[in-house]
Amino acid sequence: MSQNALQYMPGFGNDFETEALPGALPQGMNSPQKCNYGLYGEQLSGTAFTAPSHQNERTWCYRLRPSVKHSGRYAKIDVPLWKTAPHVLPDVVSLGQYRWDPVPHSGEALTWITGMRTMTTAGDVNTQVGMASHVYLVTRSMEDEYFFSADSELLVVPQEGRLRFCTELGLIDLEPKEIAIIPRGLLYRVELVDGPARGFVCENYGQKFELPGRGPIGANCMANRRDFKTPVAWYEDREVPSTVTVKWCGQFHRCEIGHSPLDVVAWHGNYAPVKYDLRTYCPVGAILFDHPDPSIFTVLTAPSGVPGTANIDFVLFRERWMVAENTFRPPWYHRNIMSELMGNIYGQYDAKPQGFVPGGMSLHNCMLPHGPDRNAFEGASNADLKPEKLDNTMSFMFETRFPQHLTEFAAKTAPLQDDYVDCWAGLEKKFDGTPGTK
16 A cells, blocks of 8 residues: 555544445444454453443454464564663662664564664553654564564654554654654554654553643643544455564563464544654743743643653644743653653754754753753843744653663663763853842
């Protein structure tokens, strides 16, 4: 299927229904005695059966074979650079402010699985809390190779190159300035459309991502539901030797099957992959003085058991107008109970105009101070505060209530900027005891 032929259904958290063959989707019931076309009915549950109705997520699939035919005798395999929490190394120091240049491509042929590079882990996958952050490097399509994670849903943030996610529930093409969510347990393969491809992944062990409550902001702005796109039904009927790899409790296992498992002809439900164009995010900010907390830029949030405290927030810093009067406009200096991992998709970030380059990442861990470097502070403190368009910029943050622990790859192999902490060395004490000193 060509790129232009891909179709999507709008909405976030909707109940969708879609069929690739007319009449394949039962009407008025989920499990008829005999499904049309000789299909098998099967439910994929993303939440407990008894979850409250507004949180309950499940999809009914009508497929060529039940998924038990896509599973066999598993053998444990090693995926050495994809790590899972808890992953705390005694000889790696995670306490600090860290920044990395883009992880470079190599001449190695890397798929979605073998090209994953874990940077940080947080929480505990066994109790379904926390997350991991990764960089992916993809130079080769998965050929008759399929994957699903029983541990997590994946939030995918491309930085360069285009990928196609061929999933049980349809096709998603993904490029920079877009994101996708791949649900826990969903089978898929990843094809390289334009490469090499590099990007970021937030692996969410906890409750699913949802849209944040807007509170007094009201019904509009930020991320709107209609801008999220879910694929239509699509299937393969191919008898070919294939492999299925499963990530389960941080371990990887593989089995051999004799066909493509992407055989869902029709489906209905609200548990499905989705993509979103970050260029449709409508930021909200101060229009007189001061500026709100960065949480005002939240695109998606994964709640925890503590009201108002997220397991993960996905926050976007994109183009916007700066108009506040008598205000220090860049992000202020602060310490935070949440730990913040940032990535740069393109352009310059206003608090760090040098050094934080597209494809790069930074980590400011729980209660570690951070903020603008000297040049950003001096520039913002002395700027002519006329309305200014902050342009050509798109960075994001994976923020979690858990401390993020560096992997050995992040600490010893990834291109760490050893001098990052020195960006604050030039900050001066300006206090002289005189009232009105600025």
